[in-house]
Amino acid sequence: MSRAALLVLADGRFPAGGHAHSGGAEAAVGAGRVTGAASLEDFCRGRLHTTGLVAAAVAAAAALGVDPVELDAAADARTPSPALRTAARKLGRQLLRAARVAWPSGELDALAGTFPKGAHQPVVLGVTALAAGLGPADAAYCAAYESVSGPASATVRLLGLDPFDATGVLARLAPEVDEVVTRAVGTAREAVGAGVDALPAASAPLLEVFAQAHAGWAVRLFAT
């Protein structure tokens, strides 16, 4: 495997559309629930251990070759908010477009054929990792890190938070990102034999409730 390929895939500038999403941070800022570095850290920690863990496990499972159709259905069942399901598919489609140029592969072509409207982003991420010669832990790292880096950089824009403080939040969460990745890869390996029900289903009620409210905002900076 190429360690540099991981840097390419995890780069915030990788053209996969992630910058348009705040991961629920815009709605949380709007509701006064995130007001600075401390509450951002709490927000990110909660997101990491819920939707971050699920995304990391789905991505790892896809990188291990678990059927993308089953994984996509599992991601659907773990994403009750239709606004978030739509966003996840859109992000999946955008990632797939970039990935097919970056790492052309039969698996990515097949994925595009199976999901003309896009698969959940973590499913695409896992297959992309495979195409890039990366492993399940790499895919899980990308997903887990993305679950906190998105809200952190969005909050810099939303609150005018000092970028040093936002980066400090991410650095403090790093050990927990490691833990989440270990759990995610463990359950993904279980899913290879036992099926997708073995994947975690950790949920975050406020993210779901606020995503629906946010989708109805007339003016917003971020898509989610």
Add this chain to the structure above:
Amino acid sequence: MNTAGVRAVARVRACPDGRGGTCLPVLESDGPLALRRTRGRGTEAQVLLVGAMSGPLGGDRLAVRADVRPGARLRVGSAAATLALPGQQAGEARYDVRLTVADGGELHWLPEQLVSVRGSELLVTTRADLDRGARLVLREEQVLGRAGEEPGRLTSRLTVRIAGRTVLDQQLACGPGAPGGWDGPAVLGGLRAVGQLVVVRPGFEDKPVTARALGEGAAVLPLPGPAALVTAVAPDALRLRRLLDGASALFGPASD
């Protein structure tokens, strides 16, 4: 491994009685789980789950099974809130609910709140398996601690399958020892009551529910399948129930 806790499985099965109503050929209480038939409305049978002793306590393994056969209608409630309590035995308690509803059957599963008392440790799993053409109304409410009390450790997983397809799979972990951030602004944000209402109706296949936010504490979410979820969070049990009841009214009478 601790084996000293209570083990109990209560069962109810609902079938058509041949006269347009519903009979209960199986109604088995067990240990702390007592099932009582009460006067039902119209063609449905009604059962009340009555706690015959306190619990679940640490180490207990409790389960309830409800099976609704084609054409039968069953409504299950509970006489009081369930309190997860710390036991003499160390270790977590488990409470498993398994619901099956056949084509043309209807189940209303509407227990009172589950209260996670300080020091308790409980894993609740609720799984509903529905055939195509089955109908379900399922409400779950978790309250974190009695008034002003720190909650226990509570993990709750809810899975709904329709015709073999999982349309909802969600787990919430909270309380001391739960993964970080559970009380932060992404998950519960200091609120102490969280609930889910699942409605499955074949009619949603053609006329899906519209997604909408209900204020800052609840949302109606159409699931992938003829099903909808209302997810709600509130400062306390009373306000949570109001949110869920208000959302429930949005679905209108079950005519399809």
